Amino acid sequence: PVRGAALLYGVLYAWRDFDALTQKVYKATPTGWQEVPLLQRIAFTGGTALISEGETLSRGGVTATVRRVVVQGGDPDAWSGGTPASGWLIISGASGTFTAGAATSSGGGACTLSGAQSQIQLAAGGRWELKLYNFYGGETKRIYGADGVNDLIEFDGTVLVLIPVPMPVKPTFIEIHKSHLWASFATSIQRSAINYPYAWTVILGSAELAMGDKVTGMKSVAGSETEAAMLVSSTNSSAAIYGDSASFRLAGLSTEVGAAPYTLQEIGKVVGLDTAGVRDFTPTQAFGNFRAQTITDHIRSKATNLVARASVLSKRTGRYRLFLTGGVMLTG
Numbered sequence: 515p516v517r518g519a520a521l522l523y524g525v526l527y528a529w530r531d532f533d534a535l536t537q538k539v540y541k542a543t544p545t546g547w548q549e550v551p552l553l554q555r556i557a558f559t560g561g562t563a564l565i566s567e568g569e570t571l572s573r574g575g576v577t578a579t580v581r582r583v584v585v586q587g588g589d590p591d592a593w594s595g596g597t598p599a600s601g602w603l604i605i606s607g608a609s610g611t612f613t614a615g616a617a618t619s620s621g622g623g624a625c626t627l628s629g630a631q632s633q634i635q636l637a638a639g640g641r642w643e644l645k646l647y648n649f650y651g652g653e654t655k656r657i658y659g660a661d662g663v664n665d666l667i668e669f670d671g672t673v674l675v676l677i678p679v680p681m682p683v684k685p686t687f688i689e690i691h692k693s694h695l696w697a698s699f700a701t702s703i704q705r706s707a708i709n710y711p712y713a714w715t716v717i718l719g720s721a722e723l724a725m726g727d728k729v730t731g732m733k734s735v736a737g738s739e740t741e742a743a744m745l746v747s748s749t750n751s752s753a754a755i756y757g758d759s760a761s762f763r764l765a766g767l768s769t770e771v772g773a774a775p776y777t778l779q780e781i782g783k784v785v786g787l788d789t790a791g792v793r794d795f796t797p798t799q800a801f802g803n804f805r806a807q808t809i810t811d812h813i814r815s816k817a818t819n820l821v822a823r824a825s826v827l828s829k830r831t832g833r834y835r836l837f838l839t840g841g842v843m844l845t846g
Contacts, residue, residue, distance in 0.1 A: 515530070515531050516528055516529070516530045517529045517530060517531065517537060517639070517641055517642050517661060518641065518642025518643075518644050518659065518661065519644075520642075520644040520646070520657050520659075522646065522655065522656070522657055522669075522670075522671055523653075523655070523671070525541060525542065525671060526541070526542040527539060527540065527541055527542070527550070527657070527669070527671065528540045528542070528547070529636070529642050529659075529661075531638040531639070532638070533638065534638060535637065535638055536635060536636065536637065536638055537636040537637060537638045537639075537664075538550075538552075538636070539552070539636075539669070539674060541671070550671075550672070550674070552633065552634040552635065552636070552674055553581055553604050553605065553606045553634055553673060553674070554605050554606065554608060554631040554632060554633055554634060555584075555602045555603065555604050555605065555631065555632060555634055555676070556602065556603050556605060556612055556627055556628070556629075556630070556631040556632070557600075557601070557602055557627070557628035557629065558599075558600060558601065558602070558603055558617070558625040558626060558627050558628060559598065559600040559625070559626050559628060560598045560600070560624075560625055560626035561585070561588060561593045561598050561599030561600060561601075561623075561624070561625040561626075562593055562594065562598050562599075562624050562625070563593060563622055563623045563624040563625075564592070564593045564621075564622075564623055565580060565583055565593075565603065565619045565621070565623030565624075565625060566580070566583065566619070566621055566623065567580055567581060567582060567583060568580065569619040569620045569621040569623060570619060570620040571603060571605060571617055571618075571619050572617060572618055572619070572620070573612055573613065573615060573616070573617035573627055574612075574613060574615070575609075575610070576608065576609055576610040576611065576612050576613075577608070577609045578605035578606065578607055578608035578609065578612075578631070579605060579606050579607050580603055580604070580605055580619065581604045581605060581606050581672075581673050582603070582604035582673050582675050583601070583603060583604075584601045584602040584603070584604065584675055584677070584712045585599045585600070585601045585710075585712055585713065586600060586601035586677075586678075586712055586713055586714065586715065587599065587600040587601060587713075587715055587717075587718075588600055590710055590712070590713060590718075593623075598625075599625070601712065602675075602676075603625075604634070604673055604675055605631060608631060611630050611631070612627055612629070612630050612631050613627070613629070613630065614626075614627055614628055614629045615627060634674060634676060636664050636667075637664055638663075639661075639662075639663045640661030640662045640663035640664060640684075641661055641662065641776075642660070642661040643659060643660055643661070643686070643687050643688055643776070644658070644659040645657070645658050645659070645688055645689065645690055646658075647690040647695075649693070649695075649709055649710070649711055654670070656668050656669060656670045657669040657670075658688055658690070658695060658711060659688065660684070660685035660686055660687060660688045660697055661684075662684055662685070662686040663684055664676070664684060665677055665678045665684065665685075666678075666679060666688070666695070666697055666711075668711060668712075675712075677711065677712055677714075679697065679699070679704065679714045680714075681699045681704070682699075683699050683700050684699070685697035685698060685699055686698055686699070686700075686729070687729055687730070687731055687732055687775075688732070689732035689733065689734050689744060690734065691705075691732075691734040691742070691744045691755070692708070692734075692742065692758055692759065693708050693709050694706050694707070694708055694759070695711040696732060698725075698729035698732065698746075700728055700729070701724060701725050701726060701727055701728055701729065701748075702722055702723075702724060703722070703723045703724075703725055703729060703732070703746060703755075703764070704720065704722045705720060705721055705762070706719075706720055707719035707720050708759050719759060721762065723755065723762070723764045724764075725746060725748060725751075725753060725764070726748075726751070727748035727749065727750065727751050727772075728748055728749065729746060729747070729748055730747050730748050730749055730772065730773055730774060730775040730776075730778075731746075731747045731773055731775060731776065731777065731778035731786065732744055732745070732746050732747075732778070733745045733747075733778045733779070733780055733784045734780075735780065735783075735784060743755060743756050743804075745767075745778070745784050745795055745804065746764070747772050747773035747778060747786060748772050748773075749772050749773075749774070750769070750770065750772045751766070751767075751768060751769050751770070751771070751772050752766075752767045752768050752771055752772050752773065752795065752804075752806065753765060753766045753767055754767055754804055767795075767804050767806065768806060771788055771793060771806045772788055773786030773787060773788055773793065774786065774787045774788070774820075774821075774822045775822075776822065776823070776824050776825060777822050777824075777825045777836060778825075779825050779826070779827040779834055781827055781832065781834050783796045784796075784804075785809070785834055786825075787820060787822050787825070787836060788808070789818065789819055790808050790818055791808045791809070791810035791811065791813075791814060791817040791820075792808070792809050792810045792817060792834075792836070792844070792846070793806050793807065793808055793809070794806070794807050794808075794809045809846075810844075810846075816844075817844065820836075820838050820844070821838060821839045822836055822837065822838055822839075823837045823838060823839060824836075825837065833845050833846065834846055
């Protein structure tokens with residue numbers, strides 16, 4: 515089965531089960547689908563001198579090229595003895611097997627490796643929700659994803675990064691809101707540090723909000739810097755996240771109105787499928803609240819108690835398309 519697909523800078527990528535246990539990433543080319551090789555990663559601590567992408571990592575005669583630096587603890591920008599960095603190095607072309615201990619880079623970087631490198635792998639199954647965003651400036655837009663069976667990922671077309679978050683379950687839904695990467699873990703909603711999608715520690719600005727019901731989707735709603743909000747849905751309830759990094763708060767909207775998984779889309783307003791039909795979650799003035807109303811009452815006999823597989827928004831036609839079980843599509 516194909517588990518997800520996304521376009522990045524005009525190139526189509528697909529995530530597909532390779533066998534019963536593993537999943538691979540493929541790239542569409544004029545000559546057909548080509549596998550994107552997943553690289554290796556190695557854990558590090560005690561980063562006291564910055565290591566940068568493209569440098570050569572060395573320890574005890576073993577070398578490799580650093581392809582991505584994933585800082586999850588300490589200062590991501592200015593490594594120092596006071597706040598040493600820790601996390602993962604994504605590497606390629608290793609000349610052998612690394613061992614635990616002090617390592618250096620060709621640019622003067624220094625850290626302590628936690629042990630040998632390992633192959634990055636994706637487990638089969640799940641369903642990817644994939645979003646594009648640029649946290650870094652320049653032409654560095656990347657794909658972020660969650661699928662319910664793997665860690666969060668970041669993918670730039672060549673390098674796939676696993677972003678582990680210490681939770682008992684894997685993330686299922688994601689959104690980018692107010693320069694944070696947000697993820698749902700069953701009934702829990704968590705955010706990364708601002709502008710740092712790798713960092714999920716409280717000391718760097720990460721935090722958790724409790725929905726109280728299993729999350730089925732999140733959608734950031736456009737607005738001014740102070741008025742933007744994020745709608746959060748579950749099967750039988752809905753809420754909104756207001757505020758900014760210093761004051762995010764979760765406000766309940768309804769204990770009866772929710773949305774089915776993979777049906778939230780923004781078409782000037784957020785729409786999603788509820789048991790009563792397609793709902794319109796319209797932000798009220800200044801985004802102080804949301805008003806939920808059913809917009810399929812005129813076709814109620816065809817739009818209630820539906821089971822959805824997916825939804826898309828056609829930007830070209832301005833239409834919301836809801837794909838249902840049984841091969842039926844509802845559009846409007």
